[in-house]
Structures are given as structure tokens and as C-alpha cells.
Amino acid sequence: MAPDAPVSRPAAREGARYPERAVLERHPDSTGSLGIAISEAVEVAARREDTKYALGSVLSHVLLHQTIIGLEAQVQFQLAEDYPDLVIGCTGGGSNFAGIAFPFLGDRLRHGRAVDLLAVEPAACPTLTRGAYAYDFGDTAHLTPLVKMYTLGSSFVPPGFHAGGLRYHGMAPMLSHLAALGYIKARAYEQLECFAAGLEFARVEGVLPAPEANHAVKAAIDEALRCKVEGRSRAILFNLCGHGHFDMQAYRDYLDGKLVEQTYDPAESAMALAGLPVVNEPITAASSP
Numbered sequence: 332m333a334p335d336a337p338v339s340r341p342a343a344r345e346g347a348r349y350p351e352r353a354v355l356e357r358h359p360d361s362t363g364s365l366g367i368a369i370s371e372a373v374e375v376a377a378r379r380e381d382t383k384y385a386l387g388s389v390l391s392h393v394l395l396h397q398t399i400i401g402l403e404a405q406v407q408f409q410l411a412e413d414y415p416d417l418v419i420g421c422t423g424g425g426s427n428f429a430g431i432a433f434p435f436l437g438d439r440l441r442h443g444r445a446v447d448l449l450a451v452e453p454a455a456c457p458t459l460t461r462g463a464y465a466y467d468f469g470d471t472a473h474l475t476p477l478v479k480m481y482t483l484g485s486s487f488v489p490p491g492f493h494a495g496g497l498r499y500h501g502m503a504p505m506l507s508h509l510a511a512l513g514y515i516k517a518r519a520y521e522q523l524e525c526f527a528a529g530l531e532f533a534r535v536e537g538v539l540p541a542p543e544a545n546h547a548v549k550a551a552i553d554e555a556l557r558c559k560v561e562g563r564s565r566a567i568l569f570n571l572c573g574h575g576h577f578d579m580q581a582y583r584d585y586l587d588g589k590l591v592e593q594t595y596d597p598a599e600s601a602m603a604l605a606g607l608p609v610v611n612e613p614i615t616a617a618s619s620p
């Protein structure tokens with residue numbers, strides 16, 4: 332079947348345009364976003380009989396099946412007869428961080444284990460550190476259900492930094508809730524310092540991290556250096572959530588000095604947040620300024 336072939340499925344919206352095409356008409360230079368990509372995917376699935384779409388990262392079931400990461404890490408720590416003092420992951424929609432962190436949070440809540448959890452995000456898309464905690468859509472065209480989460484606004488298009496998997500306006504509701512309750516701390520880093528950390532890691536460990544993973548690497552290095560300064564020993568666990576084999580051009584650009592910082596514009600997010608759906612719930616500010 333041709334991609335645009337009409338179907339009888341009721342969810343197919345009569346006369347609707349593919350969201351990405353509508354965005355490009357209004358903003359031909361748009362760098363796109365994960366929110367736009369989700370709208371596009373839902374629209375395709377709604378139009379075709381032979382296509383289904385499972386929304387990723389941001390939803391609870393995805394977070395839960397990713398906890399295999401943390402469960403395996405717990406077994407590895409048992410084998411090493413150790414336990415992490417700090418667990419770190421980067422956050423786009425929240426699944427890889429929740430996957431590694433939630434089993435340890437379970438230990439903390441059930442058994443009082445002292446373990447800190449740190450979510451690391453790009454400074455150019457600072458959902459947890461500068462977003463609002465409110466009901467919002469998971470996609471730009473508002474085809475997904477409303478969820479309560481930290482959000483920069485569903486129409487917010489982050490600048491075109493290289494960690495594309497972190498260019499998402501929202502954050503998984505379970506993770507957002509835990510951040511709002513103070514169980515999870517959040518921190519944001521700029522693009523260049525993350526690439527510097529990723530390269531250092533590659534040189535020392537022989538593994539090239541994805542630009543997304545570089546955020547966790549950067550935080551792990553900073554926390555290890557802080558231990559040195561403070562003269563204390565901490566076991567730090569971080570999630571190396573992907574390799575950078577498809578990101579060689581970005582590393583080359585970084586080494587050639589061509590990679591520039593991408594700046595977050597609070598006015599863009601304020602505009603997007605002005606369009607939040609009206610829900611009878613107070614909107615609260617960011618979790619950790």
C-alpha cells in the first residue's frame with residue numbers, strides 16, 4: 332500500500348495533514364523535534380490499516396521494562412560486593428534513566444539504602460531543571476493523551492544540538508512525579524562540555540559514547556572529581572545508554588572546532604507553555620533550579 336493510501340480506520344482524520352509537513356510549511360528551517368516525530372508516527376499509524384505505533388520512552392510501561400538495566404546492575408554490584416552511592420543517567424523521555432535508577436530507588440524506599448539519583452539533561456532542552464510541572468501533550472500535534480509531567484510546552488522545538496534523543500519537550504510522568512517529590516535530582520550540561528567528556532571517556536576506556544550518553548559521562552566524571560577534592564570515596568554507577576558509531580561526523584565537527592553551543596531560549600518555552608491545555612490543576616515550577 333502506498334504510504335498515503337486512505338484507510339477506513341476511524342482514527343484517520345479526514346483531510347488531516349501530516350504534522351511534520353505542516354510544521355515545515357510554517358517554519359521551513361525547523362530543526363524538528365521528538366514531539367513532531369511522534370505526531371508524524373501517530374498520524375501514519377492512524378491512516379493505515381497495516382501500521383501500529385507504540386509510543387516510546389515517556390510512558391510508564393517503557394520505563395518499567397527498561398528496569399532490566401538496573402536489575403542487572405544490582406546483580407553485578409552483588410558480585411562485586413559493593414553498592415552504588417550515586418546512580419546517573421541522561422534524560423530524553425526518561426526511559427534509560429528510569430531503567431537504571433528505579434530498582435535502586437526501590438531499595439532506598441523499601442530498605443533505606445542511601446543512594447542518590449541524578450538525571451542529566453541538555454542545557455538547551457532543560458525539561459526537568461527549567462520546565463513547568465503540568466498536564467501536557469506528549470506530541471506537537473496533540474494526538475497523544477494528556478499526562479502530568481515536567482514540560483517546556485508541546486510546541487517547543489529545541490535548538491539543533493547533536494544529542495537528538497534528548498530533544499524532547501516533556502519527561503516521563505513517573506520520573507517527573509519522583510523529581511517533584513525530591514527523590515531524583517536533575518542537572519543540565521551544555522553540548523561542548525559533554526563532547527569533551529565523551530572523548531575523554533573514549534580515550535581512556537576505548538568505547539565511544541553516543542552524544543546522549545555523554546551527558547551521563549560528564550556528570551560521572553564531575554562527581555568523581557568532586558570526590559577527589561572532598562577526599563571521599565563513592566561508588567558511581569552511570570548508564571552508557573548507547574554508542575556513538577553513527578555520530579562520527581559530530582565528533583569530527585567537535586574536533587575541528589565547528590560544533591557550537593546551542594542556546595536555550597526561555598522565551599520560546601514561555602510561549603509554548605502559554606499554550607498548555609487548561610486543566611483544573613495548579614502548575615508548579617521546575618524541580619531543581
Ligand SMILES: Cc1ncc(COP(=O)(O)O)c(C=O)c1O
Nearest residue numbers: 388423424425426427496543573
Ligand atoms: C543513545 C540514546 N540515549 C538516550 C536516548 C533517549 O533518552 P531516554 O531514555 O530518556 O528516552 C536516546 C533516544 O533516542 C538515545 O538514542
